Amino acid sequence: MTVSRSFRAIGMILLLWNLMGVAAFMMQYSADLSQLAKTDPYTAKIFAAMPVWAWAAYAVAVGAGTLGATLLLLRKAAAAPLFLLSIVAVIVQFGYSFVHTDLLAVKGFTAAIFPAVILLIAIFQWRYARSLIAKGILR
Secondary structure (H helix, E strand, O other): OOOOHHHHHHHHHHHHHHHHHHHHHHHHHOOOHHHHHHHOHHHHHHHHHOOHHHHHHHHHHHHHHHHHHHHHHOOOOOHHHHHHHHHHHHHHHHHHHHHOOOHHHHHOHHHHHHHHHHHHHHHHHHHHHHHHHHOOOOO
C-alpha cells in the first residue's frame, strides 16, 4: 500500500519534534547549574534536586517518542506502543514537576502551557499511529 505525502510530512515533523526533545533533554541534563543559577536560580535548583527516576522518565519519554517516530516512518506497528510508553513517561516526568515542586507557585500557570502541548502532541502521535494500524499502513 502506498502512503500519502501527508503521511511522510507528518512522520518527518514528528521525528523532528522528538529529536528536539532529545536535544532539550541533553542540554538540561548536562547543564552547568552554576551558570544556569546566574540567570535562572529557580530552574537550577529544580534541576539539581530532580531525582534520578524523573530524569529517567524524561529520557524514556523522548527516547520512546523518537524511536516511535522512526518506526512510524518505516511503517512499523511497533510505533504505537512506543508512543504510548512516551505518554506514560511524559505524565510521570511532569507529574514530578507539578506535584513534587512549587513550580506553579513560583513560575505561575504559564509554566504548564508547554508541558500541556507536549502531552497533547504525545497523545496525537499515539492516536495517529493507531489509526494507521487500523488502515493497514503500519504493520
